[in-house]
Amino acid sequence: MDGGRLHRLGKRLIELSAQVTGEPGDLSLTPGEAAVLEDVIKHPAGSISEICRRTGFAQSHVSASVSRLKERGLVTTATDPGDGRRTRVSVADSALQAITRRATRSIDEAIGRAIADPGKARRAADLLEELAGLLP
Missing domain, CATH: 1.10.10.10 (Winged helix-like DNA-binding domain superfamily/Winged helix DNA-binding domain)
Incomplete structure (x- = not known):
């Protein structure tokens, strides 16, 4: 992965984070x-x-x-x-x-909306959990 792709991934993860942590009225x-x-x-x-x-x-x-x-x-x-x-x-x-x-x-709903395939969505969530452990 190059720096540009990492940057785009970071921006997408921030967008997903905002979907999870933000609700109307927040x-x-x-x-x-x-x-x-x-x-x-x-x-x-x-x-x-x-x-x-x-x-x-x-x-x-x-x-x-x-x-x-x-x-x-x-x-x-x-x-x-x-x-x-x-x-x-x-x-x-x-x-x-x-x-x-x-x-x-939970991130499950946001990941499910971003990745239509339930199996791939679960794998993405698992990979994010693993990555969070590797990059404290």
């Missing part, structure tokens, strides 16, 4: 908000500057994203007790529960 995030939220999930109680460093986004972008995520109840913020100028950001429990529910949805 919250939609901008790519920047999604990246900030993912960072906050991986690094609880991180500061705005730490999020900037890890994501590569400008401070103004991270601050605006955190503000929008907070308004939507997805993150909480607190003043750092050691430095009152610093804001610490954590994921809200309700957001983490919603993300977990979305992440645990």
Whole structure:
């Protein structure tokens, strides 16, 4: 497989992932908000500057994203007790529960729609499971 084919496969897998994890009424995030939220999930109680460093986004972008995520109840913020100028950001429990529910949805239906042959669809799902284990 060459890089171009891998890129196309990656894009197709992202499309399938969106079908599995997205349902009508689900919250939609901008790519920047999604990246900030993912960072906050991986690094609880991180500061705005730490999020900037890890994501590569400008401070103004991270601050605006955190503000929008907070308004939507997805993150909480607190003043750092050691430095009152610093804001610490954590994921809200309700957001983490919603993300977990979305992440645990089965891929079987989406794969079945993408690959009409049930046997080939099952094989594709099995191969994806194997690949996920090989590329942690």
